[in-house]
Amino acid sequence: MSIQDNKRMVETFCGHFERSAIDQVLAMMSEDATWWVNGKPHLFADAGTRTKTEMAQAWH
Numbered sequence: 001m002s003i004q005d006n007k008r009m010v011e012t013f014c015g016h017f018e019r020s021a022i023d024q025v026l027a028m029m030s031e032d033a034t035w036w037v038n039g040k041p042h043l044f045a046d047a048g049t050r051t052k053t054e055m056a057q058a059w060h
Contacts, residue, residue: 009028012028022056025059029052031052032052033052034050034051035049035052035055036048037049
């Protein structure tokens, strides 16, 4: 993949996220993707590293 291809992919991903097109965001993520949610887990239950499945549940 070229640098331009990578940039287009990131722009597409961010565009989906900006429009709250969650199904498209999830479709672009690999099955082993993780998402890091900022915060202290003892203060904010959703903080920490989350799987794609966990984020799908949180976003839907």
